[in-house]
């Protein structure tokens with residue numbers, strides 16, 4: 001199976017240390033961990049920059065202007081999202097490279113955009129949670145405009161809810177948004193009854209899992225809810241908002257995934273036999289690089305011998321049943 005990565009040194013240029021006492025920051029050191037997991041023989045494509053017009057398909061022009069202005073210096077825009085002098089350019093590269101990964105996938109080469117800053121919390125008019133522009137949404141909006149692409153499925157397996165992506169496509173019946181996340185984590189959205197509105201009703205699926213969830217819980221949500229919903233949606237492509245912060249050693253969460261589990265989840269999506277692109281979201285733990293390696297192994301066709309994933313929690317089984325009743329498919 002052909003696959004590739006898109007990344008480059010530009011993504012290290014958005015950088016700032018966390019203010020004292022504020023805890024974790026999303027820094028360029030993360031990218032070194034991630035690239036440590038990128039197999040040496042995977043083709044690496046150069047970053048592509050989004051245009052302001054691409055960004056403004058999903059973000060307010062006044063917000064885009066404000067980010068450009070603020071990026072002349074260094075400052076925190078909220079408790080955890082910062083800009084430094086290259087951030088505007090880097091954020092354009094993160095969104096443009098996610099779009100390029102989609103283009104690659106549509107052309108038969110499944111592709112992972114290893115970019116930062118992440119994007120899935122960014123809303124039309126505001127930054128949030130380390131995110132400046134919503135890379136996934138900018139990329140999807142662009143391909144829905146100018147490729148022969150009618151529908152897309154976005155699968156967000158980051159520990160946190162992809163509130164920005166949900167908000168941007170909430171009324172669209174062309175984008176199926178499936179998010180699995182740790183319940184009650186930042187930013188506090190992503191409940192099962194958030195299912196979309198208007199024409200988009202039934203095209204948003206939220207699976208908040210209890211802390212301590214394992215691969216068995218994720219597999220149940222994928223097999224009982226996400227996979228049938230994606231089949232029914234008949235998308236031309238799957239974009240994964242791939243944040244690996246549900247790893248057991250991640251400092252931001254309390255989930256119990258192992259690096260190889262990400263290979264299993266990738267394989268479940270590949271089994272749908274659709275083009276698959278991925279864009280990096282969160283992931284802050286020491287085993288993040290190994291999760292990236294497992295995802296690439298799956299993209300190349302290697303399947304993990306799935307030794308006994310165990311049983312999902314009763315709460316997960318009940319959640320899957322609830323979602324099956326709520327969602328249109």
Ligand SMILES: [Zn+2]
Nearest residue numbers: 158159160282
């Ligand atoms: Zn996250």
